[in-house]
Amino acid sequence: SSPPASSATAPSVADVNAPKQPFVIGVSGGTASGKTTVCDMIIQQLHDHRVVLVNQDSFYRGLTPEESERVHEYNFDHPDAFDTEQLLDCIKTLKSGQPYQVPIYDFKKHRRCSDSFRLVNASDVIILEGILVFHDQRVRSLMNMKIFVDTDADVRLARRIRRDTVERGRDLDSVLEQYAKFVKPAFDDFVLPSKKYADVIIPRGGDNHVAIDLIVQHIHTKLGQHDLCKIYPNVYVIQSTFQI
Template identity: 60%
Template sequence: ACGFWFTEAEGICEYRFPVSFGCMTGIGPGRRSASKCKFQPFFIGIAGGTASGKSTVCQLIIHALGDQRVALLSLDDFYRDLTEEERENVIDHNFDDPSAFDVPCVLNVLDTLKFCSPVKTPVYDFCHHRRDPEKQTDVKPADVVILEGILVLHIPEIVQRLNMKLFVDTDDDVRLARRIRRDTVERGRDVESVITQYVRFVKPAFEKYVLPSKLNADVIIPWSGENAVAVDLIAQHIRSKLSEKDLRRIYSNLHVMPSTMQTRGMHTKIRCKTTSRSDFVFYVDRLLRLVVEMALGHLPFEETTVVTPVGENYVGVDFAPKLCGVSIIRSGEAMENALRTCCMGVKIGKILIQRHEESSTLAFEKLPHDIAERHVLLMDPILATGNSAVSAIEVLTKHRKVPESKILFLTLIAAPEGIHKVCSKFPQLKIITSEIDDGLGPVGEVRPGVGNFGDRYFGTTGSGEEGLIVLDSRNSD
């Protein structure tokens, strides 16, 4: 699990980085292209036991984000209609089981809102145990979409669509008291039936489904009526994400180098079609070194103390040991000099991926024998479709057992399509890039891009990668 853990009594908050911030699935290409949405909404899921205070937390977050458009959805509205037989024996029906919900309807609503289209949601009638045929709720596109419900963090398809996951942790006795008050006042039930249902279904379901889903949370909020510190920190985090006007809003493992007039000038040089090869190589090398330096800042460091020439102690940091680079042949080799300049004596391996029309396969690999113990800087200057990158990452993680969290993918320019593929498939890996381009052209080229990077950098006229034969894999120290 990862995220914040707030302790009300001590006023302490511990932060654990979320694994993952989101998944780009569920909508076909036609619907995506028809979207007029410039920035996708930020999806928040709030789970917790029955009557734990989820709705209160939602309202406080909405209030804290007063200047943002927020859409609030309740999983309770997505209960499926009971059959005639189930209605006749409603006392024996388990409303806390995942099968009680219309999950496809939930996913359709989330996916529709993701592409900034309005949608209608059902209204569930708890007295007649069916959806009200005459009522629907109109939900308009919003900057933030909040979905609250007991099983929000249990259903995998929902969890995959969330950018932030919260769990409201409340004492069992407090929840039972709130449940009795709510169901008797708002849902027309008597106390005995509420307690019977709680003992037969609610408590077992909480222990089986809800409590284990706590491990999926980014933020766990102890709740006894209020926790202003937690709500304030959550609101600040959401605001920081909304201020990011690119894919970093939904992928916490994506890092883009800060843009300055200097870096913009260098990008202008390498993107210009009339730039000479010598100038192209010169400015590319400068940018690549900046990308490598930024990536090194994401590696673990160890505190160390040194003595200065005047005899004073200086407390600083040192690189963690066991680092290596891996270049994806051929273009990735252009990044090797930048890495060697920054890290003297660093070991560098190579991976060659054979590209086909719809897939990529390993053609050759030569990697350090102890690479599973190292932090790996995987290098490819252009991230286009992401197919080659995914294949190379799978070589490292599946064949060589490198932990995903120890891989940093370094690229000069990235297309959104490649970012979606890599970040969603490998949420613990980090991508470091200098710029995100608009997208891919009809034949998979990055637009606006730099053209054929390998040809421009190495001075060739062909890709140099066509007609490759598969070589035997070798290992190297």
């Protein structure tokens, strides 16, 4: 069999002296696909690096009083439901090494907590998680690695019913109605088409330990290469490509 494709790159003096840029990972997938579990497992296994998690959900726009009165007609699964400009600002700020005040979103009241924020500090790795993080080209272009969590729709719906009724204060009828009217069509129109941008697709989400181990190994290699360049500026780094 033929050896893996490889290329040798010599770090330039500018690369070696450049300030360390955080490694940005995008994690997308349908509702209740297990994105949070995958992120938690990656964070746990990257314990020797500073990692921060940013949720796209934090950037939901708050509803106007009129929209709040007719919340059953509001599409929370459409790209316009998010303040993407602010999300971009957040990731660009964190990438530049500055901290960012991330809004806190209340799923029961469908609005942001006006007086509190979560202060996210600069770090080695930034993970951005959400159903539509691959939708906007400008957001995608900030990512070094894109992961799509692929879980069967029936599994996701079952999880969503449990979560929305237990944690988000919804009743069964409203969950099923919202799923049929907005969640499923938006998955077909926006989420699924963005899967093509993924570098890695993880079947079965958080249950897939092999895929997560491979991803973490790859991140370690990428972060290690950067450190190696700083310590041994004359060392050539051999990059190899792999597919799961």
